[in-house]
Amino acid sequence: MSMPVRRTRNEGATERQRGWARSPLAEFDDLLNQMGGLLESTVGGVVPGVGLVAWTPSADVSETDEAYHVQIELPGVSRREVDVEVSGQELGVSGEIKERERTGVLRRSTRRTGRFDYRVRLPSEVNTEGVKATMSDGVLSINVPKAETTKPRHIEITEAGESGGR
Structure with missing residues (x-):
């Protein structure tokens, strides 16, 4: 008995290749969102067990000689909802975006709700007492200063005869 073979058009292959230029995890996240949307549209409401796992917000981590700078996208979240x-x-940012009350029937929702959790292990020791966090326009900015022992130190090079030596 022969099995049917699913054939795809060539343009699907180029779309897939272009899509993989992004993070493979982003592709998986998109697929999970599409599956959730399909379940919601057929079953209606929230499916039990889906959405209980914390999601991870998008973030950028940069480094200077003095500190690490972390920017996390949290649109619509107030600073009181973030820890x-x-x-x-290790730097950890967590919180919860609660579902807003609505009137009428919700036909489609792509906004994230529920628990979120972002964790990053920084490459070197940090000064935990000097950490500062600010929230502006839906972006949480965290400045994590490096510990004194890990900051680079400039060493001046002198000629052999300049420093009172031979």
Whole structure:
């Protein structure tokens, strides 16, 4: 008995290749969102067990000689709904976006709700006492200063005869 073979058009292959220029995890996240939307449209409402796992917001981490700078996208979230913790070299940001009350029937929703959690291990020791966080226009900015021992130190090079030596 022969099995049917699913054939795809060539343009699907080029779309797939272009899509993989992004993070493969982003592709998986998109697929999960599409599956959730399909389940919601057929079953209606929230499917039990889906959405209980914390999601991870988008973030940028940059480094200067003095500190690490983390920017996390949290649109529509107030600073009172976010918890920032630093323990050793790990920075953790967590919170919850609660579902807003609505009137009428919700036909489609792509906004994230529920628990979120972002964790990053920074490459070197940090000064936990000097961490500062600000929220502006839906972006949480966190400045994590490096510990004094990990900051680069400029060493001046002198000629052998300049410093009172031979």
